[in-house]
Amino acid sequence: MKQINYLWLVLALCMLGSCSTAKKNQAKKNMVKLSALQGEVSLKKGQKAYYEASVHGSVGYTVSVLVQNDAVLKFVESNYTYKNPEKSHMSGGDEGIKTYVFEAAKPGQAVLKIIEKFRGDVRNTHRIKIDVKDK
Incomplete structure:
Protein backbone atom coordinates (compact mmCIF):
# COMPACT_ATOMS: atom_id res chain seq x y z
CA MET A 1 0.00 0.00 0.00
CA LYS A 2 2.86 2.39 0.80
CA GLN A 3 4.29 1.82 -2.69
CA ILE A 4 1.00 2.86 -4.30
CA ASN A 5 0.80 6.02 -2.18
CA TYR A 6 4.41 6.83 -3.04
CA LEU A 7 3.66 6.35 -6.74
CA TRP A 8 0.71 8.76 -6.54
CA LEU A 9 2.86 11.30 -4.73
CA VAL A 10 5.57 11.09 -7.40
CA LEU A 11 2.98 11.42 -10.19
CA ALA A 12 1.39 14.44 -8.51
CA LEU A 13 4.76 16.18 -8.10
CA CYS A 14 5.63 15.49 -11.74
CA MET A 15 2.31 16.97 -12.84
CA LEU A 16 2.89 20.07 -10.73
CA GLY A 17 6.32 20.51 -12.26
CA SER A 18 4.99 20.16 -15.80
CA CYS A 19 2.16 22.60 -15.05
CA SER A 20 4.70 25.14 -13.83
CA THR A 21 6.76 24.69 -17.00
CA ALA A 22 3.61 24.89 -19.13
CA LYS A 23 2.62 28.19 -17.47
CA LYS A 24 6.08 29.64 -18.18
CA ASN A 25 5.92 28.50 -21.81
CA GLN A 26 2.41 29.94 -22.21
CA ALA A 27 3.58 33.28 -20.82
CA LYS A 28 6.47 33.31 -23.32
CA LYS A 29 4.04 32.91 -26.22
CA ASN A 30 2.75 36.42 -25.51
CA MET A 31 6.26 37.92 -25.42
CA VAL A 32 8.86 38.84 -28.02
Whole structure:
Protein backbone atom coordinates (compact mmCIF):
# COMPACT_ATOMS: atom_id res chain seq x y z
CA MET A 1 0.00 0.00 0.00
CA LYS A 2 2.86 2.39 0.80
CA GLN A 3 4.29 1.82 -2.69
CA ILE A 4 1.00 2.86 -4.30
CA ASN A 5 0.80 6.02 -2.18
CA TYR A 6 4.41 6.83 -3.04
CA LEU A 7 3.66 6.35 -6.74
CA TRP A 8 0.71 8.76 -6.54
CA LEU A 9 2.86 11.30 -4.73
CA VAL A 10 5.57 11.09 -7.40
CA LEU A 11 2.98 11.42 -10.19
CA ALA A 12 1.39 14.44 -8.51
CA LEU A 13 4.76 16.18 -8.10
CA CYS A 14 5.63 15.49 -11.74
CA MET A 15 2.31 16.97 -12.84
CA LEU A 16 2.89 20.07 -10.73
CA GLY A 17 6.32 20.51 -12.26
CA SER A 18 4.99 20.16 -15.80
CA CYS A 19 2.16 22.60 -15.05
CA SER A 20 4.70 25.14 -13.83
CA THR A 21 6.76 24.69 -17.00
CA ALA A 22 3.61 24.89 -19.13
CA LYS A 23 2.62 28.19 -17.47
CA LYS A 24 6.08 29.64 -18.18
CA ASN A 25 5.92 28.50 -21.81
CA GLN A 26 2.41 29.94 -22.21
CA ALA A 27 3.58 33.28 -20.82
CA LYS A 28 6.47 33.31 -23.32
CA LYS A 29 4.04 32.91 -26.22
CA ASN A 30 2.75 36.42 -25.51
CA MET A 31 6.26 37.92 -25.42
CA VAL A 32 8.86 38.84 -28.02
CA LYS A 33 11.90 36.54 -28.00
CA LEU A 34 15.15 38.50 -28.17
CA SER A 35 18.27 37.13 -29.85
CA ALA A 36 21.82 38.38 -29.33
CA LEU A 37 22.21 38.47 -33.12
CA GLN A 38 19.12 40.61 -33.82
CA GLY A 39 20.74 43.99 -33.53
CA GLU A 40 17.47 45.94 -33.46
CA VAL A 41 13.93 45.28 -32.20
CA SER A 42 10.75 47.37 -32.05
CA LEU A 43 8.33 46.96 -29.15
CA LYS A 44 5.05 48.62 -28.29
CA LYS A 45 4.62 50.33 -24.92
CA GLY A 46 3.54 47.69 -22.39
CA GLN A 47 4.80 44.77 -24.49
CA LYS A 48 7.09 42.22 -22.83
CA ALA A 49 10.19 40.58 -24.25
CA TYR A 50 12.58 37.91 -23.00
CA TYR A 51 16.15 36.82 -23.56
CA GLU A 52 17.38 33.28 -22.86
CA ALA A 53 20.97 32.16 -22.39
CA SER A 54 22.62 28.82 -21.68
CA VAL A 55 24.67 28.94 -18.50
CA HIS A 56 26.72 26.43 -16.56
CA GLY A 57 28.13 28.21 -13.54
CA SER A 58 30.19 25.36 -12.09
CA VAL A 59 32.06 25.07 -15.40
CA GLY A 60 32.40 28.85 -15.75
CA TYR A 61 29.82 29.81 -18.39
CA THR A 62 27.86 32.84 -17.17
CA VAL A 63 25.84 35.66 -18.72
CA SER A 64 25.13 39.22 -17.58
CA VAL A 65 22.38 41.35 -19.07
CA LEU A 66 22.34 45.13 -18.59
CA VAL A 67 19.69 47.65 -19.65
CA GLN A 68 20.98 51.01 -20.77
CA ASN A 69 18.07 53.45 -20.25
CA ASP A 70 15.89 51.47 -17.87
CA ALA A 71 13.23 54.19 -17.96
CA VAL A 72 12.35 52.91 -21.46
CA LEU A 73 13.01 49.17 -21.01
CA LYS A 74 12.26 47.90 -17.51
CA PHE A 75 13.73 44.67 -16.12
CA VAL A 76 10.83 42.57 -14.77
CA GLU A 77 12.29 39.26 -13.57
CA SER A 78 14.72 36.46 -14.23
CA ASN A 79 14.34 32.74 -13.71
CA TYR A 80 16.45 29.64 -14.10
CA THR A 81 15.49 26.25 -15.52
CA TYR A 82 17.83 23.32 -14.92
CA LYS A 83 18.67 21.17 -17.94
CA ASN A 84 18.35 18.06 -15.74
CA PRO A 85 16.44 19.01 -12.56
CA GLU A 86 16.98 15.57 -11.05
CA LYS A 87 20.76 16.16 -11.17
CA SER A 88 20.72 19.80 -10.01
CA HIS A 89 22.04 18.92 -6.54
CA MET A 90 24.99 16.96 -7.97
CA SER A 91 28.41 18.32 -8.83
CA GLY A 92 28.21 19.86 -12.31
CA GLY A 93 24.43 19.52 -12.38
CA ASP A 94 23.76 23.26 -12.50
CA GLU A 95 23.61 23.55 -16.31
CA GLY A 96 20.49 25.30 -17.52
CA ILE A 97 18.74 28.22 -19.18
CA LYS A 98 18.62 31.68 -17.60
CA THR A 99 15.63 33.73 -18.79
CA TYR A 100 15.45 37.51 -18.42
CA VAL A 101 12.09 39.27 -18.85
CA PHE A 102 11.70 42.95 -19.77
CA GLU A 103 8.79 45.34 -20.33
CA ALA A 104 8.64 48.30 -22.71
CA ALA A 105 7.82 51.03 -20.19
CA LYS A 106 7.60 54.18 -22.32
CA PRO A 107 8.39 55.37 -25.85
CA GLY A 108 12.07 55.89 -26.57
CA GLN A 109 15.23 53.93 -27.19
CA ALA A 110 17.20 51.58 -24.98
CA VAL A 111 20.07 49.19 -25.45
CA LEU A 112 20.21 45.68 -24.00
CA LYS A 113 23.85 44.72 -23.42
CA ILE A 114 24.57 41.00 -23.16
CA ILE A 115 27.93 39.90 -21.75
CA GLU A 116 28.92 36.24 -22.09
CA LYS A 117 31.77 35.13 -19.82
CA PHE A 118 33.84 32.00 -19.41
CA ARG A 119 35.62 31.69 -16.07
CA GLY A 120 35.41 35.42 -15.52
CA ASP A 121 36.81 36.44 -18.91
CA VAL A 122 34.49 38.23 -21.34
CA ARG A 123 34.05 36.03 -24.42
CA ASN A 124 31.32 37.93 -26.28
CA THR A 125 29.43 41.18 -25.93
CA HIS A 126 26.21 41.77 -27.86
CA ARG A 127 23.96 44.81 -28.02
CA ILE A 128 20.32 44.88 -29.01
CA LYS A 129 18.86 48.29 -29.77
CA ILE A 130 15.26 48.42 -28.51
CA ASP A 131 12.94 51.01 -30.02
CA VAL A 132 9.76 51.41 -27.95
CA LYS A 133 6.82 53.01 -29.70
CA ASP A 134 3.49 54.21 -28.33
CA LYS A 135 0.65 51.76 -28.91
